[in-house]
Amino acid sequence: MPQLRVETFPSQIFWLVVTFSLLYVVISRIVLPQVRTTLRARETRIGADREQADELRKEAEAAHLRGSEALAAARADSERLLREAHDQATVAFRTETQRLQEALENERVEAEARIETSRAEALRDAEAAATELVRSLTSALTTVQIDDAALSRVVAQAARAKTS
Amino acid sequence: MATDSSASGDAAHGPLEQFEIVALEPIRIGGLDLSFTNSALWMLIAVATIAVVFAGGMRRRAIVPGRWQAAVELTYRFVANMLQDNVGPQGARYFPFIFSLFLFILFGNLLGMVPYSFTYTSHIAVTFTMAAVVFVGVTVIGLVRHGVRFLSVFVPSGVPIALIPLMVPIEIISYFVRPVSLSLRLFANMMAGHTMLKVFGGFVGLLLSAGLGLLAPVSIILIVILTGFELLIAAIQAYVFAVLSCLYLSDALDLHH
Numbered sequence: 001m002p003q004l005r006v007e008t009f010p011s012q013i014f015w016l017v018v019t020f021s022l023l024y025v026v027i028s029r030i031v032l033p034q035v036r037t038t039l040r041a042r043e044t045r046i047g048a049d050r051e052q053a054d055e056l057r058k059e060a061e062a063a064h065l066r067g068s069e070a071l072a073a074a075r076a077d078s079e080r081l082l083r084e085a086h087d088q089a090t091v092a093f094r095t096e097t098q099r100l101q102e103a104l105e106n107e108r109v110e111a112e113a114r115i116e117t118s119r120a121e122a123l124r125d126a127e128a129a130a131t132e133l134v135r136s137l138t139s140a141l142t143t144v145q146i147d148d149a150a151l152s153r154v155v156a157q158a159a160r161a162k163t164s
Numbered sequence: 165m166a167t168d169s170s171a172s173g174d175a176a177h178g179p180l181e182q183f184e185i186v187a188l189e190p191i192r193i194g195g196l197d198l199s200f201t202n203s204a205l206w207m208l209i210a211v212a213t214i215a216v217v218f219a220g221g222m223r224r225r226a227i228v229p230g231r232w233q234a235a236v237e238l239t240y241r242f243v244a245n246m247l248q249d250n251v252g253p254q255g256a257r258y259f260p261f262i263f264s265l266f267l268f269i270l271f272g273n274l275l276g277m278v279p280y281s282f283t284y285t286s287h288i289a290v291t292f293t294m295a296a297v298v299f300v301g302v303t304v305i306g307l308v309r310h311g312v313r314f315l316s317v318f319v320p321s322g323v324p325i326a327l328i329p330l331m332v333p334i335e336i337i338s339y340f341v342r343p344v345s346l347s348l349r350l351f352a353n354m355m356a357g358h359t360m361l362k363v364f365g366g367f368v369g370l371l372l373s374a375g376l377g378l379l380a381p382v383s384i385i386l387i388v389i390l391t392g393f394e395l396l397i398a399a400i401q402a403y404v405f406a407v408l409s410c411l412y413l414s415d416a417l418d419l420h421h
Contacts, residue, residue, distance in 0.1 A: 002183040003288050003355065008203075010196045012185070012289040015204035020294075023211045023268055026219070028260035034222035035240045042227050 123159060131155045179362035183286055183355065203290070206282045210271040218267075239267075243406065250410035254417055261301075262413075265294065266406040273354060273398030277391065285401075286354035288347060295347035298409045306416030316419055346408055353401045357394045361387060 002008070131152055138146050187199035221236035229237055243263045247255045255262075269285055276283025284290050306314040318335040319328065367383040 001180060002185060003286070003351070005185070007197060008185045008201070008287075009289040011187075011191075011199050011201055012203055012284070012287060013293050014196075014198045015200070015207055016284075016290050016293055019204070019207035019211050020264065020268055023214060024260065024264045026211070026215045027264045027267070030215075031218040031222065031236075032240075032260055032263070034219070034225060035237060038222060038225040038227075038229075038233075039237070039240075041225070045227055 127152070127155050127159055130159070179359045179366060182282075182358060182362060185287075202282045203284045203287065206272070206275060206284050210268065210275055210284075213275065214267050214271055246403075246407060247410055250407060251414040251417060255410065255413060258413060262406055262409060265298075265409060266402055269294070269350065269405050270399060270402035273402055274395070276354065276358065277394060277398060283354050283358055285350055286358055288351045291351040292343065292347035294405075295343040298346065298412060299343035302409075302412045302416045305413070306419075309417065310419060313419065314416070317415060342408075342412060346405065350401050350405055353397055357390075357397055361390055361394065364390065 131148075134151060134155065135146055135148075138144060185201050185203050187197075187201050188205060189200035191198045191200060218236050218239075221232040224230070224233065226233060240263070243266055244259065247259055247262055251258070272283065272285040275281055276286065306317070310316075318332050318339065320331055320335060323331050364383050364387045368380045368387075371377060371380045371383065
């Protein structure tokens with residue numbers, strides 16, 4: 001078995017030590033620092049990216065909050081404006097209605113007063129005409145002297161009895 | 165094997181011939197034979213391959229790695245996690261050694277699968293030297309860290325006093341057997357696998373020379389299956405060697421756990 005040939009051991013061990021030392025230097029001085037810096041750079045990069053993403057997310061959330069606040073304020077404003085306009089219109093409607101009603105009432109009252117006046121005048125004219133007619137008829141048909149004042153009273157009484 | 169078979173050239177070589185160490189450049193220093201051999205050549209090839217693969221993979225140091233860089237980072241994280249899981253944060257300073265050890269064995273095993281190459285991990289001199297370095301290193305680390313208290317690794321905790329005289333010798337023996345088992349496991353696995361491949365390869369020649377050529381494909385199919393199996397073994401044995409080194413290191417850093 002070649003493995004047990006002791007005379008080859010020094011050479012094997014010597015070259016093992018030489019090549020392994022060489023490998024150790026290459027690994028520890030060149031390869032591992034490169035891998036470590038790369039991994040660290042990646043971690044740093046990922047950390048920074050994550051932080052940035054966090055910040056952006058916070059900003060977006062704040063903007064969203066501001067937006068919804070503005071929207072709520074605008075909605076409240078619009079509701080308030082609507083209500084105010086509605087109230088104003090209601091008030092205007094009421095005052096106008098009242099004014100018109102009052103005007104109408106005044107006109108009605110005036111008209112009634114005019115009618116009353118006209119009626120009283122017409123009554124008075126009719127009484128006067130009736131008095132005159134009675135007197136004319138009486139003086140034409142009889143010789144009875146008629147007291148004017150008494151005649152007026154009688155006619156007025158008759159007219160009142162008729163109308164009431 | 166029929167070493168005198170004249171019909172097949174390659175089959176004439178024994179299955180152990182592949183482990184023969186051949187001096188490529190004879191060097192003698194102070195009576196020691198330190199020749200540059202095929203074993204040394206393949207160690208150098210392994211180191212060069214590792215350097216090219218790992219330094220080359222990291223040449224861009226991209227934030228978003230490509231396939232090559234991802235493979236290097238994956239290997240780094242694999243070994244780093246292994247050390248973290250078995251030793252904990254205090255094992256970090258031994259990471260370059262464990263990483264080098266793992267790669268040196270892994271590439272030695274894998275390059276050994278290349279036809280006509282040489283598997284330096286199939287030699288007990290190499291595996292035992294590595295195991296001895298781990299064993300001595302771990303023992304020194306334990307002694308420096310804990311002083312005399314380090315000897316308490318030989319006294320298992322939670323054992324009745326009456327059993328201590330029995331347990332301590334067992335623990336001492338099992339401690340000193342560690343480098344032996346560690347080196348034998350790797351050496352035996354690599355040697356057995358390569359011998360088996362060679363034996364099945366030799367069968368092809370034998371079958372052909374015996375006029376049973378129709379049976380040769382069976383042997384070839386077996387070789388294909390075994391080759392895949394050997395690739396698995398190559399990776400697993402490198403992992404086992406590194407994990408056990410981590411466990412021994414963990415024992416020394418952290419008594420009783």
